[in-house]
Amino acid sequence: MDHQHLSTLLWREHELLDLLLFKAEEKQYLILTGKTRWLPRIAHEIEVVLDQLRGLEIERAAATEQIAGRLGLDANPSLRQLADAAPEPWADLYTKHHEALLTLVTELRSLSDANRELVEGGLAAIGDALLAARVPSAGTYTHSGRQAGNAYRAVTLDGAM
Template sequence: MSVNALSTRLWRERELLDLLQFKLEEQQLLLISGKSQWVGHAAREIETVLEKLREASLSRAVASSWVAAELGLPDDVTLAQLSAAVNEPAWREVLTQHLHALRASASSITSLRDTNSTYLRSAQRAAQESLAALDPDPSGPDGDKGPRLLDTSL
């Protein structure tokens, strides 16, 4: 397998990372706008992209292993080590650019994931508080439940 084949696989992985970033931003917009009915759909789309990304990552790892073997390197070599070992300056530059782009994408995706997790926790907390307000625990004597937003005793 050639460096060209590895580069092709890296491009595919980058495209999927871009798609993942888009899907996370889409999820964030849904959370911010309060369109919680669509958050489940967004989560499923994110899972689909993650599955494709796992497959692409495995394909890239196989290609990296082949190129590493051709260069006399161990098959668990990192992309940074691989790009440094490539003899042709043009391919060294291409692999280095892939590495920088992958790192930038990973950083953006991590930030989006963390922000979305915060929004999701806030939405879950708000939903729990709303449900608790609809059905309060017994608080008065003789099991009197006190005031209710919904009268369920009918």
């Protein structure tokens, strides 16, 4: 494998991360607009992109290892280390790939955290609403047919106080 192949893989990774960012923004839109019926679909689409990224990562690691060996680098170098050791124009290109990928990953983390907070906030609001709307239970009745645990009601119903 050569520099051109690795660069192509890095471009593909960039495209997939960009698509993942788009899907995360779609998810945020669905959460904010309350269109929750589509959340399982977007979750599936995100998982498909993540699977593609995992497969690409394996291929990229193999390509990086081969180039690193030719450049005299240790096993499993970072993209930054590869950029420092590669000849031009690849050094500059790898540096630009590194910066672009780092920016995308930072944006993804931020959006993912925001989405998680929205979902957790929504779940908490639902829980609070359910507690507020909770109807008191009828309770249990004694052998005489009076409601246990509610002596005031039982007494007033009998007309005695």
